[in-house]
Amino acid sequence: MSEPVTADLPRAVPAARPADQPGERTAVSGEDLDLLLLIRSFEQALLDLFSEGRLNGTTHSCLGQEHIPVALRPLLGDADHIFSNHRGHGHYLARFGDPAGLLAEIMGREGAVCNGVGGSQHIHRGRYLSTGVQGESMPVGAGVALHHKRSGDGGLAAVFIGDGTFGEGAVYEALNLAQLWQLPLLVVVENNGIAQSTPASVHTAGTIAGRAAAFGVTYHHVDSVDLSEIRSAVAPLVRAVRETPMPAVVEFSTVRLGPHSKGDDTRDSAALAFAQDRDWYPRYRRLLGDRFDHAEGRQQARVADTVRAVAARPPARWDA
Amino acid sequence: MPESERVVTNLNRALGALLDKDQRVYVLGEDIGDPYGGAFKVTRGLSTRFPGRVLSTPISESAIAGVAGGLALAGDRPVIEVMFGDFAGLCFDQLYNFAAKSVSMYGHRVPMPMIVRCPVGGNRGYGPTHSQNPQKHFIGIPNLSLWELSPLHDNAVVLDRIMDRGEPAILFEDKTLYSRRMHRDGVISGPLRFDFPGGDGNWARVYVGRPDPADYVIIAPGGLAERAWQAAADLLVEHELTGQVLVPSRLYPVDLEPLLPAVRDAGLICIAEEGVTGGTWGAEVANQLYGRLWADLKRPIRLVSSADSVIPTAPHLEREVLVQSETIYRAVCEALDA
Numbered sequence: 333m334s335e336p337v338t339a340d341l342p343r344a345v346p347a348a349r350p351a352d353q354p355g356e357r358t359a360v361s362g363e364d365l366d367l368l369l370l371i372r373s374f375e376q377a378l379l380d381l382f383s384e385g386r387l388n389g390t391t392h393s394c395l396g397q398e399h400i401p402v403a404l405r406p407l408l409g410d411a412d413h414i415f416s417n418h419r420g421h422g423h424y425l426a427r428f429g430d431p432a433g434l435l436a437e438i439m440g441r442e443g444a445v446c447n448g449v450g451g452s453q454h455i456h457r458g459r460y461l462s463t464g465v466q467g468e469s470m471p472v473g474a475g476v477a478l479h480h481k482r483s484g485d486g487g488l489a490a491v492f493i494g495d496g497t498f499g500e501g502a503v504y505e506a507l508n509l510a511q512l513w514q515l516p517l518l519v520v521v522e523n524n525g526i527a528q529s530t531p532a533s534v535h536t537a538g539t540i541a542g543r544a545a546a547f548g549v550t551y552h553h554v555d556s557v558d559l560s561e562i563r564s565a566v567a568p569l570v571r572a573v574r575e576t577p578m579p580a581v582v583e584f585s586t587v588r589l590g591p592h593s594k595g596d597d598t599r600d601s602a603a604l605a606f607a608q609d610r611d612w613y614p615r616y617r618r619l620l621g622d623r624f625d626h627a628e629g630r631q632q633a634r635v636a637d638t639v640r641a642v643a644a645r646p647p648a649r650w651d652a
Numbered sequence: 653m654p655e656s657e658r659v660v661t662n663l664n665r666a667l668g669a670l671l672d673k674d675q676r677v678y679v680l681g682e683d684i685g686d687p688y689g690g691a692f693k694v695t696r697g698l699s700t701r702f703p704g705r706v707l708s709t710p711i712s713e714s715a716i717a718g719v720a721g722g723l724a725l726a727g728d729r730p731v732i733e734v735m736f737g738d739f740a741g742l743c744f745d746q747l748y749n750f751a752a753k754s755v756s757m758y759g760h761r762v763p764m765p766m767i768v769r770c771p772v773g774g775n776r777g778y779g780p781t782h783s784q785n786p787q788k789h790f791i792g793i794p795n796l797s798l799w800e801l802s803p804l805h806d807n808a809v810v811l812d813r814i815m816d817r818g819e820p821a822i823l824f825e826d827k828t829l830y831s832r833r834m835h836r837d838g839v840i841s842g843p844l845r846f847d848f849p850g851g852d853g854n855w856a857r858v859y860v861g862r863p864d865p866a867d868y869v870i871i872a873p874g875g876l877a878e879r880a881w882q883a884a885a886d887l888l889v890e891h892e893l894t895g896q897v898l899v900p901s902r903l904y905p906v907d908l909e910p911l912l913p914a915v916r917d918a919g920l921i922c923i924a925e926e927g928v929t930g931g932t933w934g935a936e937v938a939n940q941l942y943g944r945l946w947a948d949l950k951r952p953i954r955l956v957s958s959a960d961s962v963i964p965t966a967p968h969l970e971r972e973v974l975v976q977s978e979t980i981y982r983a984v985c986e987a988l989d990a
Contacts (some may be wrong), residue, residue, distance in 0.1 A: 410885040412978050413726070432792075444759070445759075446757075446759035446760070447759030447760065448759065448760045449756070449757055449759035450663055450759060454757050454758060455758070456754070456758035456760075456762060461725070461754075461758075463750065463753075463754075465745060465749050465750070468718065468745060468746065468750050470718070470748060471712075471714060471715040471717070471719050471721070471722065471746065471748060472719075472720020472721045472725065472746075473721020473722060474715065474718065474719050474722060475718060475719035475720060475721060475724075475725070475730075476721045476722040476723070476725060477722070478719060478722070478723060479723055479726035479727070479728055480726075482704065482705075489722070501714065502714045502715065502745075502746075505710070505712035505714050505715035505718075506718065507711065508710055508712065508715075509709065509710060509715050509719065512710070513707075632868070633969060635888050648759075650759055652756060
């Protein structure tokens with residue numbers, strides 16, 4: 333476990349570059365590569381569907397952040413609860429690998445995982461739950477963690493939040509309680525440096541590390557996009573959360589490549605270029621060459637088939 | 653006959669029974685642990701009897717409600733105490749957007765059994781932020797039911813009934829009731845009697861002598877019930893008007909059916925509550941009654957609420973704002989031209 337970093341966060345875009353290229357330490361498995369590219373292809377397909385006017389409402393893509401749930405996937409078991417947020421398609425796909433159920437939910441078609449009631453940002457399946465109000469899941473996750481602690485089942489509650497979520501008071505009430513009561517609560521911060529249209533530099537005073545430190549909560553910072561490197565750094569922490577038990581905050585510096593939802597990106601070209609420069613995708617592609625392109629072709633074809641099949645289904649039915 | 657137990661004791665015993673018979677039950681809230689036992693002593697002794705499941709929390713209403721939601725989601729059955737119901741605003745998001753919504757917003761039913769206990773109401777001199785009746789702010793939220801403490805309804809039955817719904821619920825507890833005695837065996841005092849028409853025990857009916865056809869009925873939640881039957885006793889003595897007081901355990905969703913026989917033939921329906929006027933529970937009940945009884949009603953339904961005002965602290969000022977027994981008495985007299 334590392335000490336809280338004292339880097340000058342927040343910042344509009346992460347300042348440091350990862351030291352290592354992906355896969356330089358350990359080969360990327362086919363399963364990981366497929367999952368990374370499934371999420372990327374899925375999100376791109378959604379943006380296409382929106383621009384064609386074939387999707388209802390709104391959606392929030394996780395383009396640029398796909399590696400985070402993929403890296404954490406083997407560290408989280410079936411007994412663990414996962415709390416996702418508005419930007420949660422990657423979290424869902426990493427947990428269930430079910431693009432058809434998710435797309436049907438987003439399109440309101442038969443086979444939708446929540447019968448079309450929840451849509452993109454309100455999903456419940458087994459021990460996975462997402463909801464659309466910032467920070468709300470933190471106390472709920474603490475409650476689930478209390479259940480795990482008392483039952484002694486070794487499970488934990490993992491809550492995915494963003495940098496913008498740190499504006500909500502519920503985050504601090506939950507951190508305080510989780511540390512006081514030593515609850516197995518794993519807070520995964522996907523710091524993409526921007527909350528909707530508001531850069532971190534104007535929405536967060538101090539640092540996320542400093543905020544964790546204020547509660548005495550163990551904190552770890554991840555700047556890498558290398559799955560193996562992330563896993564070896566985070567695995568001991570997840571084990572400690574489970575076994576001690578105790579809460580921990582893991583902050584990933586990441587980027588949001590796309591708009592907040594759809595067509596609402598007001599960032600200038602320099603900021604966008606900076607985000608693209610930090611994307612995991614070109615690095616993996618450069619490193620893996622043909623293997624990457626073949627895998628991407630397969631996932632794009634899989635998503636295209638899914639879109640065709642789901643779009644042809646009848647509307648979802650809700651028997652309330 | 654030995655004196656019946658106080659309302660606070662009855663509620664404490666009901667919580668203890670719930671904890672005792674079901675390992676999934678938790679009780680959480682600020683300052684609820686021993687030796688303090690809660691601001692109103694409702695949880696006294698419970699943290700000693702059930703360590704690990706009766707937990708004093710930081711001053712964090714949002715987290716308390718959220719933790720309850722998480723426990724319920726994981727299969728437990730939490731009860732939380734919001735020290736003063738006025739502070740329910742601090743956990744509104746968790747109740748409105750998480751706990752209640754989760755029952756149905758995922759397209760399949762997600763059981764969320766949890767009880768939010770809220771001591772409410774005035775006449776204690778606690779002032780504008782510690783004396784309100786916030787019930788009306790929670791009416792009409794899908795899958796959130798509202799209940800009210802009463803000296804007529806046994807809390808062991810009420811808590812079981814709420815938990816068995818598998819949905820979040822708020823139990824509003826008029827603070828002035830805690831030190832009152834529970835009434836039992838159908839007797840309140842003197843000629844005042846009560847029973848439970850409707851079979852399920854949700855509505856208590858208070859009457860003098862016999863539950864005869866009434867000149868008027870007063871519908872009043874538990875905190876106001878005593879003021880309502882005091883008004884009824886005075887109306888009988890001074891104007892020879894016969895009335896019934898109907899007291900619900902569950903405020904919302906409104907359970908109208910058991911009421912209809914009693915109210916259909918009454919000369920007047922008066923709905924009294926301590927909350928301040930405007931967008932009230934009484935207006936909701938009246939609206940539903942109009943839909944069912946329009947052709948039978950003898951008069952417009954009379955609503956009695958506290959004034960359109962904050963709750964002042966000084967006793968003479970507070971008394972002017974809040975509904976008292978005389979307020980109900982005058983309202984019935986005016987409506988019946990008595």
